[in-house]
Amino acid sequence: MKFKTKYNLTTLTFLLPWIITFIIFSAYPIIFSIGISFTDYSGLNPAMNFVGLRNYINLFNDEIFLKAVRNTFIFVVGTIPFTTIISILLAILINSKMIKCKGLFKAGFFLPSVMSMVVISTIWRYIYSADGLLNHVLGVFGIEKNTGWLASPDTALLAIMIMDIWAAIGYYTIIFLSGLQSIPEELYESASIDGASSKDTFFRITLPLIKPTLFFVIAINTIRSFQIFAEIFTMTGGGPLNSTQTIVHYLYITGFRQFKMGYASAMAYVLVIIILIITLIQQRALRSEY
Amino acid sequence: MSKKFLLVILMVGLTLLSFGKTKISVWQFMMDDNLSQQVKADFEKANPDIELEIVQLSWATGFDRIVTSIAAGTAPDVIELGNTWLATFASQGVLRPVDDLVDKVEDNYVAWNFVEYQNHYWGFPWLLAPRCMYYNLELLEKAGLDPDNPPKTWIELLNAAAKIHALGPDIYGIGLCVGELYSPYQQWFLPAVWGNFGHFVSPDLKKATLNSDPVIETAYYYRTLKDYALLGKESELAEAFGKGKLGFFFAGPAYINNTQRDYPGTIFDVAFIPKPRENYGYHASFAGGEVLGISSQCKNIDEAWRVVEYLLGEKVAMQITRTTGEVFPTKVGIEKDPWFESHPLHRTFLEQNQYAVPFPPLAEANKIEQLFTNIVEEILLTNTPIESILQKYNEQIQSLL
Numbered sequence: 001m002k003f004k005t006k007y008n009l010t011t012l013t014f015l016l017p018w019i020i021t022f023i024i025f026s027a028y029p030i031i032f033s034i035g036i037s038f039t040d041y042s043g044l045n046p047a048m049n050f051v052g053l054r055n056y057i058n059l060f061n062d063e064i065f066l067k068a069v070r071n072t073f074i075f076v077v078g079t080i081p082f083t084t085i086i087s088i089l090l091a092i093l094i095n096s097k098m099i100k101c102k103g104l105f106k107a108g109f110f111l112p113s114v115m116s117m118v119v120i121s122t123i124w125r126y127i128y129s130a131d132g133l134l135n136h137v138l139g140v141f142g143i144e145k146n147t148g149w150l151a152s153p154d155t156a157l158l159a160i161m162i163m164d165i166w167a168a169i170g171y172y173t174i175i176f177l178s179g180l181q182s183i184p185e186e187l188y189e190s191a192s193i194d195g196a197s198s199k200d201t202f203f204r205i206t207l208p209l210i211k212p213t214l215f216f217v218i219a220i221n222t223i224r225s226f227q228i229f230a231e232i233f234t235m236t237g238g239g240p241l242n243s244t245q246t247i248v249h250y251l252y253i254t255g256f257r258q259f260k261m262g263y264a265s266a267m268a269y270v271l272v273i274i275i276l277i278i279t280l281i282q283q284r285a286l287r288s289e290y
Numbered sequence: 291m292s293k294k295f296l297l298v299i300l301m302v303g304l305t306l307l308s309f310g311k312t313k314i315s316v317w318q319f320m321m322d323d324n325l326s327q328q329v330k331a332d333f334e335k336a337n338p339d340i341e342l343e344i345v346q347l348s349w350a351t352g353f354d355r356i357v358t359s360i361a362a363g364t365a366p367d368v369i370e371l372g373n374t375w376l377a378t379f380a381s382q383g384v385l386r387p388v389d390d391l392v393d394k395v396e397d398n399y400v401a402w403n404f405v406e407y408q409n410h411y412w413g414f415p416w417l418l419a420p421r422c423m424y425y426n427l428e429l430l431e432k433a434g435l436d437p438d439n440p441p442k443t444w445i446e447l448l449n450a451a452a453k454i455h456a457l458g459p460d461i462y463g464i465g466l467c468v469g470e471l472y473s474p475y476q477q478w479f480l481p482a483v484w485g486n487f488g489h490f491v492s493p494d495l496k497k498a499t500l501n502s503d504p505v506i507e508t509a510y511y512y513r514t515l516k517d518y519a520l521l522g523k524e525s526e527l528a529e530a531f532g533k534g535k536l537g538f539f540f541a542g543p544a545y546i547n548n549t550q551r552d553y554p555g556t557i558f559d560v561a562f563i564p565k566p567r568e569n570y571g572y573h574a575s576f577a578g579g580e581v582l583g584i585s586s587q588c589k590n591i592d593e594a595w596r597v598v599e600y601l602l603g604e605k606v607a608m609q610i611t612r613t614t615g616e617v618f619p620t621k622v623g624i625e626k627d628p629w630f631e632s633h634p635l636h637r638t639f640l641e642q643n644q645y646a647v648p649f650p651p652l653a654e655a656n657k658i659e660q661l662f663t664n665i666v667e668e669i670l671l672t673n674t675p676i677e678s679i680l681q682k683y684n685e686q687i688q689s690l691l
Contacts, residue, residue, distance in 0.1 A: 042382060043360075044360050131535065146462065147671075148526055151522050241668060261361075
C-alpha cells in the first residue's frame with residue numbers, strides 16, 4: 001500500500017467516530033427537518049403528507065409569527081449595541097492601570113455567564129414580580145405599579161432585554177479583554193510620546209486593532225440573540241398577549257404544544273435564512289479587515 | 291465445588307425468572323422518588339410476573355419528553371396526562387381506547403368526563419385538583435367584613451375586594467392571574483363563564499359561542515374587578531397572599547401547604563368560588579386533574595391494565611394526596627377517609643369538586659387554551675371593548691373547531 005493511501009486511511013479511521021456522530025446527530029436531523037418542513041407532520045402521528053410550500057406561505061399570514069419576528073428583531077437590535085458597548089467599556093476599564101483587583105472584577109462580571117439562564121431568569125422573575133424588588137425601589141420614589149413587569153405587554157420585552165444585557169456582558173467583556181491584551185504596549189507608548197489624546201488612542205489604535213474581536217462578538221451575539229428561548233420559556237411563555245413571543249419560542253410552542261412539527265420546521269428554516277443574511281451583511285461590513 | 295454449582299444454578303434461575311417478567315413502564319408527574327419506590331415494591335410483591343418501571347417527570351419538561359418519546363416510537367406503556375391534554379393525544383392516535391376496561395371500574399370512580407372524547411374513553415380519571423377561593427381572614431376583619439362569611443356572589447366579592455383594596459397602597463383586594471399560560475383563564479375566568487350558565491362552545495362542540503350574553507357579562511365583571519386587583523403570575527399572587535397583602539385569590543389546593551409552611555403568620559381560609567347571583571348560577575370551578583392513559587404503542591395491555599388498576603386504587607392515590615396535598619383521589623367515597631377530618635381546607639376543595647367542570651374535549655384544546663390566556667389578558671391589560679375582544683377570539687376559536 002502506498003504511503004499516501006495508508007496515510008489517508010489512517011486519517012479517516014481516526015476521523016470516523018466524529019464523522020459518524022456528525023451524520024447521526026447533525027446531518028441527518030438537518031436533512032430530515034428540511035424534509036418535514038414541506039409536510040403536515042404532527043410529531044405524534046407518523047402520518048406525513050407532502051404540502052409543498054404551504055407551511056412557508058402560511059408563515060407570512062400568521063400574525064403571531066410576524067409578531068415573533070418583530071419581537072426578535074427588537075430584541076436583537078435593542079440588546080446587541082448595549083451589550084457590545086458596555087462590554088468594551090468594561091474591558092477597557094479592567095485593562096487600565098486604574099483598577100487594582102482585576103481578577104475580582106473579571107470573576108464578578110463573568111459570574112452570570114457561568115450560571116444557567118434558567119436560574120438567572122428565575123431570580124429576575126422575583127425582581128420583576130408585582131411585589132418584587134424593582135417595584136419596591138420604584139415605590140420609594142413614589143412610583144406605584146400594581147402589575148409585575150413581566151405581566152404587562154408594555155414592559156415585558158424590555159425587562160427581558162435588560163436582564164439579557166446584564167447576563168451577557170461578562171462573557172463578552174472577557175473576550176474583549178483578551179483582544180485588548182493582544183495589542184502591543186509599544187503602540188500606546190509611541191502614541192503617548194506623540195501627544196495623542198485618550199480619544200485619539202481609542203479610535204486610532206484600540207478600536208482598529210480589536211475589530212476582529214468586535215466582529216466575532218457581534219456575529220456570535222447576533223446568532224445567540226436570534227435564538228433567544230430559555231429566558232422567554234422561563235419568564236413569560238411568550239406572553240402577555242404575545243408581547244415577548246420570539247421565533248424560537250413560537251417554533252417550540254407550535255411544534256411541541258400544538259403538534260405542527262412540519263410548520264415549526266418551516267419556521268426554523270426561515271430563522272436560518274434570516275441569521276445567514278444578517279451574518280453575511282455583518283461580515284461584508286467588516287470585510288476590509290480580513 | 292458443590293457451592294459453586296449451587297451458585298451457578300441460582301444465577302441461571304434468577305436470570306430465567308427475570309426473563310419471564312413483563313416490564314411495564316409508567317411515566318408520571320405526581321409521585322416523588324420515595325413514593326415511586328414504595329409503590330413499585332408493593333406492586334411487584336403482589337404481581338411477581340410484572341417488573342414495574344416508574345419514571346418521574348417534571349412539569350417543566352415532562353410534556354416534551356412524552357411527545358418526543360411517542361415520536362420516536364418509544365412511548366411508555368402507561369402515561370399520566372393532564373386532563374386538558376387528553377383529547378389532543380386521543381385525536382392523534384397516541385392513546386388506546388379503553389372502553390372495554392372502563393366497564394370493570396366505572397362505578398368505583400368519578401370524573402369520567404375527564405377521559406371521554408368522541409364517545410369513547412381514552413383513559414382513567416386518577417387525581418382531581420379543582421380551584422377554590424383563598425381569603426385572608428385578618429384583611430376581611432380590618433375591612434369591616436365578617437371573616438366567617440366570605441363572599442358567595444360576584445357582587446359580594448366585588449364589594450369586599452373594594453373595601454380591602456382601600457386599606458392601604460400596599461394592600462390589594464383580589465389577585466388575578468396574567469403573564470403566563472393557562473392560569474389566567476383556568477383560575478377563574480372560564481369557570482366564571484360556566485357558573486354564569488355560559489359556554490364558549492356549543493354542546494355539539496361545533497360552534498364557538500364566545501360572543502354570547504353570559505360570556506360578555508362575565509368579561510365585563512372581570513374587567514370591573516381589575517380596579518381592585520393585583521395582576522401577576524399565580525406564584526406572585528400566592529406570594530403576595532402569603533405576605534398578607536392580598537384579600538382573595540383563586541387557585542388549586544397546592545397553596546394550602548405552601549402558604550402554611552412559608553408564611554405561618556398568615557391566617558387564611560378557603561371557600562367555594564362565588565356564583566353570579568344569590569338565585570342564579572353556580573359555584574363553578576375548573577376541573578383540573580390527572581388521568582392515566584395506556585399508550586397505543588403498549589404491547590402488554592393486560593399487564594398495563596393491572597398497573598393502572600393498582601395506581602387508581604385508594605391506597606396509592608391517598609398516599610399521593612397525603613404526600614403532596616395538591617390532588618385528591620377519584621375514588622367514590624374518598625371523603626370518608628379520616629385524613630380529610632384533620633385537613634378541613636383540603637376538604638373544602640374536595641367538596642368544591644361537585645361544581646368542577648372540565649375543559650371541553652376538543653382536539654385543538656392546547657391552542658384554544660392559549661387563546662383563552664390571551665382573552666383574559668386582553669380584558670385585564672387593555673381597554674379594548676369587551677365585545678370586540680370576544681368577537682375576535684370567537685372567530686379564531688371557530689376556525690379551530
